[in-house]
Amino acid sequence: MTGTEASARTIRTAVVGFGLSGSVFHAPLIAADPRYTLSMIATSNAGREAAAAAQYQDVKTVPDGQAVLEHANDVDLVVLGTPPATHYPLAKAALEAGLDVVVDKPFAVTSGQGQELVTLARQLGRVLTVFQNRRWDGDFLTLRKLLAADALGKVTRFESRFERWSPAIAKAWKARATAADGGGTLFDLGSHLIDQALQLFGPAAVVHAELKVRRSDERADDDVFLVLRHESGVISHLTMNMLCAQQAPRFRVLGSVGGFTKNGVDPQEPYIAAGGSPLDAEYGQEAPEWAGLLGRDGHLDALPTERGAYPEFYRLLADKILDGGTASDLPLPVDPTDAVESLKIIEQARELAASVR
Known part of the structure; x- marks a missing residue:
């Protein structure tokens, strides 16, 4: 990708979960960075859906992570701000759908699950990182x-x-x-x-x-x-x-x-x-x-x-993705192997x- 192409592209992003994590951390940071497009927010809570629609009027709202994956062709990056037990299955499905993934902490509920995600992302050539803000x-x-x-x-x-x-x-x-x-x-x-x-x-x-x-x-x-x-x-x-x-x-x-x-x-x-x-x-x-x-x-x-x-996390992530993703020598904001060690x-x-x- 040339520098001009990278600068013209935005990272279409879906935030899954609109509780504290999605509404206070991820969505505001993503919306504030011009290299991202906040494309989709997933929440099954009617009140949170209304709040998301009011705050981000051009963003599509869907009920859950599965609905996001059904629109995988419309997004590049999935951000998981859901309860910890859902991190592993949702991240695995998103990687297999060809998407880059941000997982909120804790990365997974076992180090084995975390290592499996790291290995899968490497095999599929997808960017995977953990929001250690x-x-x-x-x-x-x-x-x-x-x-x-x-x-x-x-x-x-x-x-x-x-x-x-x-x-x-x-x-x-x-x-x-x-x-x-x-x-x-x-x-x-x-x-x-x-x-x-x-x-x-x-x-x-x-x-x-x-x-x-x-x-x-x-x-x-x-x-x-x-x-x-x-x-x-x-x-x-x-x-x-x-x-x-x-x-x-x-x-x-x-x-x-x-x-x-x-x-x-x-x-x-x-x-x-x-x-x-x-x-x-x-x-x-x-x-x-x-x-x-x-x-x-x-x-x-x-x-x-x-x-x-906190915006530095998404700045570094955009640098990585737009420079070629896993082919880039630029660092991830957080190496997911660090989260496995934790x-x-x-x-x-x-x-x-x-x-x-």
Whole structure:
């Protein structure tokens, strides 16, 4: 494909699922990038269908992923923002229909399923990636910059948390889902925390795991603590809790010459949920009072947070697809084999936690 042809083409995209994932993350990011055409939204919920039709008036709405595949000739890319248990069968069917695929996290409910999808995409020459959007959280980008500058020296301990106060389970599928269905906070929030830890400090093994159920209607887990030992020598403490009335720092990182502490949660999701656009000048900007603290030489300095950049995922994906897809040397926004490694960590954690009960 010539540069002119690539610039003239848009990636016709179908978003399957219009809950939080589809409505707040995927559809707004796709609609904001001129190299994509948001062609189709699939949802079986009448209220969500009405909301999708009102917000994206030129987009075709269909009831489910199967209906999207029936129109496979009209789309190039399928984005799966559906419950985890559906990821493997829908992604497999979309790849076999000749489509490129984005799968929301968790990639699948087993590492075996994830690896099978990676192998199938490679065999079929299709682009497959996983929406690990929190690689583009502003606080994570700030930490990556600190580590790249060796500002903390040799890191020894990494503490990372997602803690929320959610005494009731808001989504019906989450209330029904067991761990075998991809339910629970280890699959949900843990997919982000594990991915970030592996990205920062490399391969790891689980050396301690606590998986608890605190809410009466939870069928999997909602209070999880993992300790990972990385081959690099770093120890990661990962905490995810859905019944936490007082949150600890989002990050605390300790190194041989300094430390970094960061409170608060990246503002991109609530900004879009409140009606903002990724194209707004203030998108991704965190309020100055949420700046992290860099501790070195006996004093603390406020460190402004880098601008969050979820649109970068779809920018990199468009580069890849329009440059020739799997034939291109350009990187994927997220290598799906990374998501398989995260699933292996989840499996290790469940096995270890079960063995010490």
